[in-house]
Amino acid sequence: MSDEEFAQTKYRRSEQTEDGHHSDKEIAESRGHLQERLNRRSFLAGTAGLLGMIATSSCSWQEFFQQNFRKMSKKEIQETVDRLQAEYKSKYGKEFVVGTESPLDATMFGYGLDIQRCIGCRRCVYACVEENNLSRDPQIQYIRVLRFRDGTMNLEESTIYYDAEEVPQKGYYYMPVQCQHCANPPCIKVCPVQATWMEPDGIVVVDYNWCIGCRYCMAACPYMGRWFNFKEPAIPKDEVNTQTHYLGNRPRMRNVVEKCTFCIQRVRIGKYPKCVEVCPVGARKFGNLLDPDSEISNIIKTKRVFRLKEELNTQPKFYYFFAT
Amino acid sequence: MERSGFIIEAGRRLIKGPPIYYFWVVLLAVLAFIGVYAYTKQIQAGLIVTGMTSYVSWGLYIGNFTFLVGVAAAAVLLIIPAYLYDFGPIKEIVIVGEALAVSALLMCLMFVTADLGRPDRVWHLIPGLGILNLPSSLLGWDIVVLNGYLFLNLFIPGYILWNAYYDKPVNMRFILPFILLSIPWAVSIHTVTAFIYNGLAARPFWNASILAPRFLASAFCSGPSLIILLFQLVRNYTKFHVKDEALFKIAEMIAVAMAINLFLLGAEFFKELYSDTHHLAPLRYLYLGLHGKGVLIPWIWTALIFNIFAFVIFLIPATRKSFVTLNLGCVLIIVGIWIEKGMGLIIPGFIPSPLGEVWEFIPTTIEILVSMGIWAIGLLILTLILKIIIPIETGDFSKSGRVADHI
Numbered sequence: 048m049s050d051e052e053f054a055q056t057k058y059r060r061s062e063q064t065e066d067g068h069h070s071d072k073e074i075a076e077s078r079g080h081l082q083e084r085l086n087r088r089s090f091l092a093g094t095a096g097l098l099g100m101i102a103t104s105s106c107s108w109q110e111f112f113q114q115n116f117r118k119m120s121k122k123e124i125q126e127t128v129d130r131l132q133a134e135y136k137s138k139y140g141k142e143f144v145v146g147t148e149s150p151l152d153a154t155m156f157g158y159g160l161d162i163q164r165c166i167g168c169r170r171c172v173y174a175c176v177e178e179n180n181l182s183r184d185p186q187i188q189y190i191r192v193l194r195f196r197d198g199t200m201n202l203e204e205s206t207i208y209y210d211a212e213e214v215p216q217k218g219y220y221y222m223p224v225q226c227q228h229c230a231n232p233p234c235i236k237v238c239p240v241q242a243t244w245m246e247p248d249g250i251v252v253v254d255y256n257w258c259i260g261c262r263y264c265m266a267a268c269p270y271m272g273r274w275f276n277f278k279e280p281a282i283p284k285d286e287v288n289t290q291t292h293y294l295g296n297r298p299r300m301r302n303v304v305e306k307c308t309f310c311i312q313r314v315r316i317g318k319y320p321k322c323v324e325v326c327p328v329g330a331r332k333f334g335n336l337l338d339p340d341s342e343i344s345n346i347i348k349t350k351r352v353f354r355l356k357e358e359l360n361t362q363p364k365f366y367y368f369f370a371t
Numbered sequence: 372m373e374r375s376g377f378i379i380e381a382g383r384r385l386i387k388g389p390p391i392y393y394f395w396v397v398l399l400a401v402l403a404f405i406g407v408y409a410y411t412k413q414i415q416a417g418l419i420v421t422g423m424t425s426y427v428s429w430g431l432y433i434g435n436f437t438f439l440v441g442v443a444a445a446a447v448l449l450i451i452p453a454y455l456y457d458f459g460p461i462k463e464i465v466i467v468g469e470a471l472a473v474s475a476l477l478m479c480l481m482f483v484t485a486d487l488g489r490p491d492r493v494w495h496l497i498p499g500l501g502i503l504n505l506p507s508s509l510l511g512w513d514i515v516v517l518n519g520y521l522f523l524n525l526f527i528p529g530y531i532l533w534n535a536y537y538d539k540p541v542n543m544r545f546i547l548p549f550i551l552l553s554i555p556w557a558v559s560i561h562t563v564t565a566f567i568y569n570g571l572a573a574r575p576f577w578n579a580s581i582l583a584p585r586f587l588a589s590a591f592c593s594g595p596s597l598i599i600l601l602f603q604l605v606r607n608y609t610k611f612h613v614k615d616e617a618l619f620k621i622a623e624m625i626a627v628a629m630a631i632n633l634f635l636l637g638a639e640f641f642k643e644l645y646s647d648t649h650h651l652a653p654l655r656y657l658y659l660g661l662h663g664k665g666v667l668i669p670w671i672w673t674a675l676i677f678n679i680f681a682f683v684i685f686l687i688p689a690t691r692k693s694f695v696t697l698n699l700g701c702v703l704i705i706v707g708i709w710i711e712k713g714m715g716l717i718i719p720g721f722i723p724s725p726l727g728e729v730w731e732f733i734p735t736t737i738e739i740l741v742s743m744g745i746w747a748i749g750l751l752i753l754t755l756i757l758k759i760i761i762p763i764e765t766g767d768f769s770k771s772g773r774v775a776d777h778i
Contacts, residue, residue: 111491115502185419191726202727203652224726233573239510240495241502259495260418260488262428263510269573269725275428275488278419301417302488359572 150248159332167221182280226272227363406744426730434713445594478749576653591628626685677707
């Protein structure tokens with residue numbers, strides 16, 4: 048690690064510890080976004096409020112006959128969103144935003160992970176759990192930080208169950224793995240009901256209300272990128288994230304599959320995925336692969352990159368790289 | 372009027388029988404009831420009550436499903452040798468085989484449904500109403516071929532029995548094309564089921580071209596073994612007759628199928644052991660254990676020993692033609708293939724996980740009870756179907772009212 052990098056690491060670390068998890072700037076930023084979104088939605092929320100309350104009584108009936116998200120009309124989507132917001136309010140006692148932002152034009156999201164810089168602190172793992180409303184019991188984590196002994200890259204010899212007082216540990220390196228958002232995704236083609244698909248901006252999503260819970264996609268994924276809610280997901284009321292997206296972090300129901308969506312609820316409104324934002328060493332990069340000047344495009348052009356299990360031709364849009 | 376006459380008479384036949392029949396039906400009904408009760412627990416709590424996890428995401432249900440697809444396929448494939456070797460009255464053999472195929476298929480559908488997280492959403496699979504992801508999803512194809520096969524196996528015996536009931540001659544020119552169609556269709560159901568697993572590059576244990584041929588070879592062992600036992604039962608309790616030679620001929624076929632099955636297993640062993648790559652891990656887990664874990668080891672060795680032992684029994688003419696050893700061989704094969712093509716196939720596919728973790732699968736009591744319940748329902752269906760169709764076929768039960776005194 049170069050001196051410059053080390054300084055950067057220290058700086059970012061102190062930024063993290065000063066006020067718990069976020070810098071003031073970050074919080075102000077996200078509040079600004081929130082305000083924008085609330086203004087945009089307050090009108091809709093008002094008119095929908097009454098409808099929503101009526102809807103809750105016959106909620107399960109409407110849920111039963113709900114169509115696949117991609118087949119719904121704008122009106123049906125709005126009705127569904129209203130219904131979900133009412134449902135979540137009664138369950139968590141909070142106002143939810145269930146966004147349906149469309150993909151941005153000329154955008155194909157890609158991810159970069161600096162394998163040299165990652166210190167294995169797992170802040171990304173826990174930030175992801177909170178951001179994406181992952182079940183705490185049973186525990187689901189989209190990101191798995193693998194620890195390898197220096198000089199090896201055998202997955203079977205790696206472990207995610209390391210318990211260290213201080214990271215990084217000497218003699219080891221770390222490799223976080225999550226959904227790789229493959230360009231040739233084996234999980235999508237096996238789904239018998241098209242409950243999972245790739246959005247035009249490259250994000251692989253699941254329609255939780257369309258999934259029949261057969262778990263074929265989980266068998267097909269070579270990266271452990273998919274998780275199943277074997278029972279009703281448990282999220283503490285005071286920790287639930289109310290800023291959600293229909294195809295992303297809205298609270299799920301039991302017996303359906305879920306996965307990392309690059310924080311679709313954030314990236315579609317111009318924010319970074321939570322794991323990128325929270326990484327104390329800046330090992331995580333994110334951007335538009337179609338923009339030749341983006342950070343991710345530059346990394347692919349100028350650094351040594353590799354993709355996990357490239358021999359399977361899944362063509363991940365998730366690049367591991369060496370910064371130096 | 373005519374139909375109600377049939378229903379009343381059929382109902383009368385279903386409730387009439389020797390004590391052993393009552394005992395059998397009541398036993399199955401009790402097991403079925405326990406299974407349904409266990410399933411309601413699963414519906415209430417979610418799949419958390421099973422032993423499955425996000426690591427081993429398929430288990431006992433899908434294992435049984437895979438085994439039973441083989442049984443359904445092989446039951447009908449017996450039509451070919453039945454023709455070639457003149458086993459006896461071909462229509463009767465077809466009908467008993469198809470009754471077994473129908474029950475096995477219904478069990479398959481029940482096992483897949485039990486495995487589904489959201490059975491309330493099965494309508495999503497119906498084209499038009501929902502979306503059936505064809506041609507890309509093999510599970511979609513499996514639904515198509517299984518239902519098509521179910522239709523064929525209801526239609527063919529339905530037509531034959533309808534005519535028998537009304538004492539009309541069967542128009543073989545009409546029904547023969549359907550019987551012939553059911554033969555490649557039987558091959559297709561087991562091939563497509565193999566392709567479900569075979570097509571997944573993420574799971575090296577399944578991602579071998581030898582999988583579909585192995586499926587067919589093992590199905591030709593387990594299905595006919597069940598048929599041999601079933602024919603003996605049927606001919607013991609009814610006027611339906613199958614020649615001894617026919618049963619011995621089936622046993623001879625099983626010997627050939629088992630030889631192929633063991634050969635293919637050996638070929639797989641060689642490839643994995645000699646090349647000695649990472650892909651060896653699931654096989655090592657299955658037979659020797661991995662990182663100190665290996666709940667399947669005693670099971671898979673039992674399967675291997677049973678299969679080899681049964682192969683020897685069926686290979687030697689003297690033991691093949693003695694009913695004691697013949698039946699022993701059948702039981703050994705059914706158990707052996709049930710392990711090999713059930714849990715022995717599904718579980719190691721998930722171990723180690725794609726990121727190298729070893730998490731084992733052990734079925735829970737609820738899972739076992741549900742599976743037992745499905746088997747009980749399937750056997751109950753088979754018993755009741757045979758109770759009605761065999762008397763029709765032997766001419767004891769027809770519209771003209773020649774009702775025999777015994778069953």
